[in-house]
Amino acid sequence: MSRPKVAFFDFTSCEGCQLTVVDTLQTHPELLDAVEIVQFREAMTEKGEDYQIAFVEGSCARKSDEERLARIRQQAQIVVALGACAHLGGINAIRNRLPLEAVVNCVYNENGDWSETHPYGRPRLSDRLINVEPTAKPIEAIITVDAILPGCPIDREEFARVTRQLLQGSQPRVPDYPLCVECKFKENVCLFQRGQVCLGPVIRAGCGAICPTYGESCEGCRGPISNPNMDSMQSVLAEAGLTADDLLSRFSMFGTYQMMKLE
Amino acid sequence: MSLRVISMDAMGRFVASSRSEYRVVGPKPLHGQYIFGDVESPDDLHLNYTQTVIPPKKYLFPQREELLRFKSGDGEIEPVFDAPPTILLGLHTCDLHAIRLLDRVFSSGHVDQHYRRRRDNTLVISIECLRPCSRHSFCKSMGTLSATDAFDLHLTDLGAEYTVDVGSEAGEALLAKHAKTRRATDDDYQRLNTALAQKWPHFPYRLDFDVSELPSLMRTSYNSPLWKDLGERCLACGSCTNVCPTCYCFNVQDEVDFALSAGRRVRIWDSCQLDEFATIAGGHNFRKTRAERQRHRFLRKGQYQTDAFGLLGCVGCGRCAQACLAHITPVDTFNTLHHERSGGAARPKGGAA
Numbered sequence: 199m200s201r202p203k204v205a206f207f208d209f210t211s212c213e214g215c216q217l218t219v220v221d222t223l224q225t226h227p228e229l230l231d232a233v234e235i236v237q238f239r240e241a242m243t244e245k246g247e248d249y250q251i252a253f254v255e256g257s258c259a260r261k262s263d264e265e266r267l268a269r270i271r272q273q274a275q276i277v278v279a280l281g282a283c284a285h286l287g288g289i290n291a292i293r294n295r296l297p298l299e300a301v302v303n304c305v306y307n308e309n310g311d312w313s314e315t316h317p318y319g320r321p322r323l324s325d326r327l328i329n330v331e332p333t334a335k336p337i338e339a340i341i342t343v344d345a346i347l348p349g350c351p352i353d354r355e356e357f358a359r360v361t362r363q364l365l366q367g368s369q370p371r372v373p374d375y376p377l378c379v380e381c382k383f384k385e386n387v388c389l390f391q392r393g394q395v396c397l398g399p400v401i402r403a404g405c406g407a408i409c410p411t412y413g414e415s416c417e418g419c420r421g422p423i424s425n426p427n428m429d430s431m432q433s434v435l436a437e438a439g440l441t442a443d444d445l446l447s448r449f450s451m452f453g454t455y456q457m458m459k460l461e
Numbered sequence: 462m463s464l465r466v467i468s469m470d471a472m473g474r475f476v477a478s479s480r481s482e483y484r485v486v487g488p489k490p491l492h493g494q495y496i497f498g499d500v501e502s503p504d505d506l507h508l509n510y511t512q513t514v515i516p517p518k519k520y521l522f523p524q525r526e527e528l529l530r531f532k533s534g535d536g537e538i539e540p541v542f543d544a545p546p547t548i549l550l551g552l553h554t555c556d557l558h559a560i561r562l563l564d565r566v567f568s569s570g571h572v573d574q575h576y577r578r579r580r581d582n583t584l585v586i587s588i589e590c591l592r593p594c595s596r597h598s599f600c601k602s603m604g605t606l607s608a609t610d611a612f613d614l615h616l617t618d619l620g621a622e623y624t625v626d627v628g629s630e631a632g633e634a635l636l637a638k639h640a641k642t643r644r645a646t647d648d649d650y651q652r653l654n655t656a657l658a659q660k661w662p663h664f665p666y667r668l669d670f671d672v673s674e675l676p677s678l679m680r681t682s683y684n685s686p687l688w689k690d691l692g693e694r695c696l697a698c699g700s701c702t703n704v705c706p707t708c709y710c711f712n713v714q715d716e717v718d719f720a721l722s723a724g725r726r727v728r729i730w731d732s733c734q735l736d737e738f739a740t741i742a743g744g745h746n747f748r749k750t751r752a753e754r755q756r757h758r759f760l761r762k763g764q765y766q767t768d769a770f771g772l773l774g775c776v777g778c779g780r781c782a783q784a785c786l787a788h789i790t791p792v793d794t795f796n797t798l799h800h801e802r803s804g805g806a807a808r809p810k811g812g813a814a
Binding site for chain 1: 703
């Protein structure tokens with residue numbers, strides 16, 4: 199059987215999801231016998247442009263990204279959004295609520311133009327912002343996506359499973375039910391019982407409830423389930439002394455793009 | 462069969478000795494709550510526990526279980542059985558009643574070999590509940606506050622000693638081999654009777670009607686307006702069914718290796734409360750709304766299981782009420798339906814202290 203050719207691409211992201219892929223290649227080396235990786239900047243120098251499956255990490259945040267994504271879409275038979283930035287827009291989209299100038303000031307502060315990476319700093323490249331899109335987007339806003347691997351970062355076992363399903367020729371499936379399912383399987387103490395607040399009841403499972411398992415509340419990196427009961431979630435939060443705004447501000451970490459679309 | 466007496470110390474030695482032959486699991490504290498886990502030493506024994514998050518069914522019907530392995534080339538299929546000899550120690554009587562139901566479900570019609578293999582390799586040691594374990598439990602109303610015939614041994618705490626009710630020959634053999642016990646005297650019977658008599662007033666009746674009426678109540682409640690209300694509150698998170706001792710729905714998935722040459726078939730717990738549970742080929746979902754799914758859940762508990770297996774599907778443990786962030790409880794649900802039918806007003810009790 200010929201091995202499908204696979205390429206990895208990075209857009210605006212921390213590349214942590216690709217690192218998880220590198221990790222997965224170490225725990226599942228047989229994956230390398232099943233596919234031929236032709237492009238993966240994080241792990242190799244070669245850059246093959248002949249591929250069937252494209253894994254795309256990162257959100258679309260620069261004007262030039264759209265064209266690059268379109269080229270990937272044109273070449274690949276299957277495009278997979280790898281991680282929260284590509285899937286949701288993610289953390290990059292937090293800046294969508296602010297004018298770019300304000301974002302620059304927020305990151306570098308007003309006296310930060312001594313920094314070489316400051317868009318207006320030394321060397322003064324006042325046109326550096328020209329390529330920045332005012333809105334960071336999930337790749338789905340630009341091209342059709344065939345499968346998602348949610349999370350910040352992605353889950354290693356889920357990456358392996360989705361890849362096997364792609365090799366099998368079946369539509370990859372990731373959970374579309376609340377995180378509470380996996381949290382209960384682990385017999386964790388419900389964080390609401392501890393007086394903490396958690397987005398678990400409306401967020402997609404698949405991570406093994408890793409944050410609540412270590413006592414941290416779910417921040418929604420895998421995005422909302424398709425049919426969340428937001429009214430009931432608000433009542434649950436109200437009981438914990440929180441309002442709809444508190445809920446939305448928690449969502450904004452990974453879900454600003456989705457929230458702004460609903461407004 | 463017979464009544465024996467074992468001291469607290471002898472109980473610890475019994476556990477230590479049994480471990481040479483059995484995996485012993487019992488209630489253990491974890492982060493301020495209890496779970497069933499491996500009892501590795503007598504110090505791990507916490508038989509005066511309150512309630513575990515997930516019932517002991519996880520040892521008979523694990524959350525994830527490999528059923529078989531296959532090879533795609535020659536079509537070879539091998540069933541997988543993983544059923545180590547196990548002692549389930551310290552089950553409350555609600556959980557015992559639940560196992561009785563699971564036994565019937567998995568042994569009727571097409572016998573589930575995986576469940577059966579585990580069950581046949583499991584000895585059940587239950588314990589009499591002398592105080593309510595949770596503000597949500599309503600075992601007395603459900604008729605599950607006494608042991609049923611699913612136990613091999615049944616303990617009652619008399620302070621420095623337990624009485625041991627021997628329920629099966631396997632239980633008797635286990636005691637004979639691993640425990641130092643003595644035959645119960647008239648005085649022991651007297652003390653046992655006193656303990657049992659004293660326990661009942663501590664448990665409240667929480668249903669406003671007799672439980673024998675429940676199947677007929679559910680039969681006439683299909684069109685109740687209550688389901689819409691529950692549907693609006695339900696988060697569809699599946700917590701109620703995942704902590705339920707009588708829920709047993711599962712999904713079956715095939716997992717292949719990267720070379721696509723071999724794989725395994727696994728089953729994992731599923732929940733009728735999840736959106737996709739009743740979605741079939743072609744994408745049609747025949748229980749699309751949360752209201753329909755909650756109705757299905759309660760009709761199963763109160764009526765369908767009785768129709769199919771002759772036992773109620775709810776044992777009154779209250780775990781689902783404890784787990785539900787939206788405060789959907791069987792006590793409130795059943796009482797509301799009762800009062801809808803009889804014209805009175807329901808008094809909310811499900812979340813009452």
